[in-house]
Amino acid sequence: MRRVRLGVFTAACLALPHGAASAQPVAPPSAASTAPSAAPTGVLTKAPALQRFVEAVRPAGTEAIEGSVLLNLVVQVDGTVGDVTVEAPTGHGFDEAAVAAARQFTFSPAEVDGAPAAVQLSYRYNFTVTTQAVTVVADVPVGALTGVLVERGTRAPLVGVTVRIESPPLEAVTDAEGRFEFQGVPAGQVKVVVDEASYYRIEDLEPIEAGKATAVKYYVERTTSPLEGTVVVGRRLKKEVSQKTLTLTEIRKIPGTSGDALKVVQNLPSVARAPFGGGQLVIRGSNPDSSGALINRHLIPLAFHFGGLRSTFSSALLESIDLYPGNFGAEFGRFSGGVVDARVRRPKTDRIHGFVEADFFDAGVLVEGPVGENGAFALAGRRSYIDALLPLFLPDDANLDFVVAPRYYDFQAIYDWKHGPQQFKLYLFGSDDALTFLLDQPASDPAIRGSFKNQTSFSRLYANWVYRVTDDVTQDLSVSVGMNNLFFSGAGRFNFKNDVWLVTAREDIEVKLGERLKLRTGLDVESFVGELDITAPQPPKEGDDQGAGTPISTDKLITAKRDFLFVNPALWLELQARITDDLLVVPGARVDYDYKLDDYTIDPRVNARWQVVDGTTVKGGVGAYMQRPGPDESDPDFGDPTIQLERSVHSTVGLEQRLAEGLTLDSSIFYKWLYGQVVRAPAEDVTGGPLAEADQRGIDYENLGKGRVYGLEVLLRRELSDRFFGWISYTLSRSERKDAPTEAWRVFDFDQTHILTALAQYKITSAWEVGARWRFVTGNPETPYEGAIYDANTDTYTPLRANTVNSSRLPSFHQLDVRIDRNWIFDEWILTGYLEVQNAYNRANAEGYSFNYDYSERALISGVPILPSFGLRGEF
Amino acid sequence: MRSHWHTVFGLTCAALGACGDGFDPRSLLSSYRVVGVTVSANEVSPADSLTLKAWDFDPRDAGLMSDAPPPTYAWSLCPVPLGSAAQFQCLTLEGVSLEMPLEGDAAEITVDLGPDGLDLVGTVLPKVSAALAKLQGGATDGLPVTPPPTLPLQFRLRAGDPSIGVVQVVRTVSLRLAPSESAPPNKSPRLAALTADARPFCEASVEAGAPECFAGAPVGTTLNLRVELDSGPREVCTADDLAQARCPDATPPIEALTYSWFTSAGELEFDFTNDETPENALKLPARLDEEGREAQKVYVFAVVRDGRGGLDVLEASFDMTRLP
Incomplete structure (x- = not known):
């Protein structure tokens, strides 16, 4: 008006x-x-x-x-x-x-x-x-x-x-x-x-x-940055006890992340730091493979490109990212660790928008806008140019020749239509990483030489139909169809080719049963059919030597070439009961079936939140969870198809306290009990020879492993205001494993006692912003070597590990990252430039050890030294 | 996939050599080392005798650690090795390790596998069968499990002395229990000669001391080393070799030979192996280890492997002299 x-x-x-x-x-x-x-x-x-x-x-x-x-x-x-x-x-x-x-x-x-x-x-x-x-x-x-x-x-x-x-x-x-x-x-x-x-x-x-x-x-012109606040994101109804939600307005300029939304998750409590800052998700002391990255609640196989540099889905298209480190609701399953669920936003509909951006590693573009009266579209893509730059920085005597240096790209195409009570979404997205190099001379093992090629790609066609049937009933059907392709070959001796077609489907129904009662239920199915062609060493397991250990030349090679099929349906149900205005109780259950193992689980869960007084909420939850063993562990040729699903119990109690306007404290104490974990059966031949021939099942696995993870998580968070936001997150935890009933507890490979992250972002003017992030993390456990054995057949040395696995630790990690952003605001577009300096005080953080030929000497491998980078983004 | 990338990343890091070390190269012999163990046959029958020889570098011979005691040699045999991932442990059956010590305390020993020696058939194989039965969940009716056609026999050597270095070495040969026409025993490649600048080493030459042999070179010299193979065609790999990726997957699958080089002084152009090229360049150091000496003994080893267990070693030495 x-x-x-x-x-x-x-x-x-x-x-x-x-x-x-x-x-x-x-x-x-x-x-x-x-x-x-x-x-x-x-x-x-x-x-x-x-x-x-x-x-x-x-x-x-x-x-x-x-x-x-x-x-x-x-x-x-x-x-x-x-x-x-x-x-x-x-x-x-x-x-x-x-x-x-x-x-x-x-x-x-x-x-x-x-x-x-x-x-x-x-x-x-x-x-x-x-x-x-x-x-x-x-x-x-x-x-x-x-x-x-x-x-x-x-x-x-x-x-x-x-x-x-x-x-x-x-x-x-x-x-x-x-x-x-x-x-x-x-x-x-x-x-x-x-x-x-x-x-x-x-x-x-x-x-x-x-x-x-x-x-x-x-x-x-705004007195604060015009880019902030352009994405308005509300808060979900909190029904989980450990959920952390990030919105794009908060995270685009966090130092050390190069503006990548998913990487910001690694700054939250419960998430351990991955070696070399890589993309592994180690959440509450669980294996990386025990946590999953989802896009709109559908699994993607790879959250990050090579080395964790960038996520495989454009951050600009995300609406929010939810981290569930544990005790997640019944709608999620198949993970005993945590879940990171990224939600894709609806493209803008007021006019055509877009941006072009480039930084040290890659360049990306996005265009979005309306289609007709009810539709919206978005097209985005990104491609790295490390392959062009890296050879320029390699020393002449690097003993390495890149045929295809690390190269990645990803793409997203989105169509979103909604009218009245119906909304339809159609996404096409994918990612491709490739690396090929020639190694003239082996570093230590004759097997590691020659040509090495690795290619990892996936693509998805995702469709979603949401229909609000009545004011009280909503159905949400989503189907994702696509391929995962993983190829690795090395030295003409090793080969791994895994092409998988997969279909994941969810049908979620929400029914309002009354003023205080809501029923949510759904079907969650994932199925994989693919081809496997492998001649390669057995991948190391948790507790194994992950690094410089057993030479490939002496390792047992697993060989198989055949088709496979996995079908894992699940049914879940959840009741949101608001007992009083201040008390919300969410009981639920999930039934998972594994066709391959012919095993099923029934996992009851319950979460509750009680707002004691205004600004103070007590929360808690307990629930059962399952995890499928690794495909190699249940393989009929080189694993053991008789093993069963791994189990765990999550429990959390916590307190959310609003300390002041925009300042909140979220703290939790958690305990996670892992049981039925798949471990190698003791006293088995794991390297070939007569026993492997005699035992046609290959490596023998059993559900004998146990684990316990417990700790404290604290997040002090200053929410986004006109000029400032930031948080301090701290995790105190211990994660232990027991590989056999008779063995003593030992710490987990990624156990990190203290994980502290402090970050802050301040808008000086509408043109200038500065930010800093400082992290302190206890060094990862490692198992010392006590000499080596020389294998005269293969000319390799195999280190002898100390009897106690993970009995020592790397030095602690700490690092400061800083970032300065500058906006140039023109009438119809905005140019943003940033300078980011990782490891500003050039700390030589230990990421591992390198060893001499017979493991009698070792030296620390340092992580990324001081690394300045810059980027530009033009947005209209 | 994440762990896969981790492996690739680590591999790249290792390959780049940019991960920070500064260690002596593997090819430099500065303490006691066994560079190879040759055997008289890569595949044996239960009644055969087998000769094993450890090719070792004793630093005392090169004038290093001359006051140290000589190395000792302790040989043993494991009939059920658990492999490298199990750190070459030998299977323990009912609390007793199957590893058995062998007679002989020299760098070269001969082992009689027959009834007058180890008695593989009468003593060792029943233990192997029992071990297999146990690992398979127990043999039915108390009958022993029939061993497969071939078994790995893993010989172990603990050699050296704490003052000069102690090494543990394993060398595996195949024990064939049933004859096979499709998989003939692998033969080791044989090195015929080792030369420096196209001249045989005087110590290794039949005509030692002849003027055309190589006796030494002054410091700072670069020597072109080369080994000559015994004539004869390369062997054809077996299907098992291919399945275990011990041979290139070529047609026909001919074994690929690789060479390793070691020196007690100087710097080799190729630190580790040089693919199928039997050559290397040795740049001698600019000065002798000890001032005042006229010469320093330098040892060179060349090892050839076929990737299937066959190997041969040649050793030579020469005097590195001061600049005139």
């Missing part, structure tokens, strides 16, 4: 009420419910926009008084305003006047998970006093001034912003499209003023011609 106040006034002074920040809620809209029973469970996918503003009627006698009332509005599903409460009164009768006016506002409906939903938001209604001295001049020629206010750089329309003409004193408020209009403006030059909170003031002289309309367009 356009609101114009004009005219030639006879009064010397006039008091005008208006909402000075009327369309800019003082806090992001929250998907919190108007009542517990109406709690939305998803993400706010469309914020409400003010469409009809109603001026408050000033109480008599307040014409010279200013005031500001902070209101809490409930915007109902149809955009009308329901409950209005005063959060911060100002008196003088302004509170009642503001409430009465706000009740008549109209908003565009908000959407949660793509469907219209009721939300609540804060709204500040300002009563200001404007002194207007206007002289009535008869027969003065007049014209008109029309215009539009958009945010500089993003071109987002500014809604509900007051535009003033100083002389004569006129005011107009922009409508939902940022338009404003003045009629009857005296001809000549007029001074136009826009003075809006969070934006730089605009003063401009505009010529007005009699009988004509002057059209203007103002690009108004």
